[in-house]
C-alpha cells in the first residue's frame with residue numbers, strides 16, 4: 411500500500427478552447443479564455459520506496475522561450491525544491507515512472523541520476539526521433555536545446571506491465587504515441603495517474619444529445635486512440651476521485667487542501 415502526495419511544479423498558460431475541449435463539444439462548455447493549468451507530479455511512498463510519477467516542468471524562462479509563453483514556474487516550484495520542502499532529497503527517489511516524455515513531465519532529470527526510469531518503449535522511440543511538429547514537445551536537438559532524457563537509460567515497457575508490487579501501468583495512447591496511465595494501490599483503492607489523457611474532469615462527461623460517451627479534449631495526437639483510452643480509463647477507475655490528471659484545474663484545490671491520498 412502506498413500514499414500519494416500531489417505536488418505542483420508550475421503552471422501552463424492554456425487556451426480552454428484549444429486544449430481542454432474539442433471543437434465539437436464547445437457549445438456544451440465554457441471554452442472562452444485561458445487558464446493557468448497546474449503541472450502536477452505525484453510522489454508515491456510505501457514499502458520503503460519513494461517513487462515519482464513524472465518530474466514536472468522547466469523554469470519560466472525556458473517554458474516561455476520554447477513552449478507556452480505565459481507559463482510560470484514560481485520560485486520554489488521546481489521538483490527538487492518541492493521535494494526539499496517536504497523533507498526529501500532527490501537522491502532518495504528510487505524510481506521515476508513517466509506517463510510520457512513531453513517537456514512538462516520530464517524536467518530536472520539530472521537531479522535523479524540514480525533513479526530507475528520507466529516509460530513505454532514506443533514513447534521513448536518517438537521522443538528520440540519525433541516528427542518536426544513535436545520537436546518542441548520533446549525538446550528535440552533541432553530546436554537548439556538538449557532533451558532532459560538525453561544519455562539516460564530507461565526501462566522500456568511494452569504494454570500493460572506490473573512495475574513493482576502495487577504499481578502498474580497500462581497504455582493510454584492518444585495524447586502521445588506511447589502515453590501510459592500509472593495505477594497505484596492505496597488504502598483508498600487504486601488511483602489512476604492518467605497524465606495528459608484528459609485535461610479536465612469534464613473530458614469524462616457524456617453528452618447524450620450527440621451520443622458522446624466522453625467529451626474529448628482539444629489537444630491530441632490521435633483522436634481515435636485518445637477516445638478509446640478515455641473510455642477505458644472510465645471503465646477501469648472505480649470513480650472520478652480515483653483519477654488524477656496532470657493538468658486538471660481541480661488539482662490546485664487538492665494540493666491546497668494538503669491531503670495525502672491513501673494516508
Ligand SMILES: [Zn+2]
Pocket residue numbers: 512514515606656657
Ligand atoms: Zn502535459
